[in-house]
Amino acid sequence: MEEPISLTASEWRVMEALWDHGGQTIAQLTAALEGETGWGKHTVISFLNRMEKKGAVTYHEEGRARVYEPACPRQEARRQEAQRFLDRVFAGxxxxxxxxxxxxxxxxxxxxxxxxxxxxxxxxxxxxxxx
Incomplete structure (x- = not known):
């Protein structure tokens, strides 16, 4: 990831599911997140579309399904988020x-x-x- 990606708290939940379980279809992500968040398929699709535009996730086609993957390792995303927080709240x-x-x-x-x-x-x- 060249440019830092800013994620919302909800987008972090999606990323955590992808990091924890690897590539997932929309149906798999919805099943993984629905119990703790109550999100349905359309909510998950909205998050994935936003995150794809931000460069946070990528996907490939498997038959008729898209399989989503994180575009960066968890540790790199954490480092970037921590640095943004440190800079914003504590002037670095x-x-x-x-x-x-x-x-x-x-x-x-x-x-x-x-x-x-x-x-x-x-x-x-x-x-x-x-x-």
Whole structure:
């Protein structure tokens, strides 16, 4: 994906279903999403059409059915979405995001260990010196 794609919360649900289950027809996607969302076939088709125009999904024909696939890996889409959020809400400041989250909810010991491991990796260390 050359240009970042912005997805709505509902479009993320469709993408998650595609990432989790691989290529799917409209009928398969509708069945996968209907229980948790209540969306019918026409709603799923509308989302897929919008997402295709955005470049988020592609499809190929299998007989009379279209089989939809994500146009990018999940990790790349997450990275792009996180960067957009960080830029929009925190002017690109990762420290601002972390500080806000710590002030809002605090950190568990597990959260602290996870953050320390992430920081250690960022510095190129092994993480073995951490408590």
């Amino acid at each position: 400041s990762l420290g601002g995001l972390v500080s806000t989250m710590v002030d809002a909810k605090g950190l568990s010991e597990e959260d602290v260990r996870t953050l320390m491991d992430i920081l250690d990796r960022a510095e190129g260390g092994s993480g073995r010196d951490r408590p």
